[in-house]
Amino acid sequence: FGFAVGAAGFLVLAGRQLRTARKAEGKINNKIDPEVPKVVTKEDLKAGDKKVYCRCWLSGTFPLCDGTHAKHNEATGDNVGPLIVSVKKSG
């Protein structure tokens, strides 16, 4: 009987952990502006600009990329990387 109670308790805990993992699985931003309902970034660029933007939500210099995507890819088997935007020089 003790074993059955122990097993049941374990199953409840395992289920809870599984649900937590599943919820965390879906969320990709656990760091940037958590108080904002939707993090939309607006950037104004001009001729000659070149910027590297983060798409992994882990950069210490968000919205710019600081290379942290490499650690994330290594740890998870993911393949994400930045967006590089170049603006033609005028003239």
Place this chain on the structure above:
Amino acid sequence: FGFAVGAAGFLVLAGRQLRTARKAEGKINNKIDPEVPKVVTKEDLKAGDKKVYCRCWLSGTFPLCDGTHAKHNEATGDNVGPLIVSVKKSG
């Protein structure tokens, strides 16, 4: 005894599922260019351009945003959104 065997089997399966969920938890791109080691996008813009770029890795028009981030946020409690880049008109 039958119960103990059943419970043990269940625990093994639950553990496996938990590990899978944990691995999937870390990965944020399960769709775009899976064969590429790192998805880096290079964009050349010119004066007057305005583009909306995806940062949720779920867009059907990646690297551009098609609004799919809204479904993702709803389903997971996340708060991700696009990067909007505008380039000044010259002159």
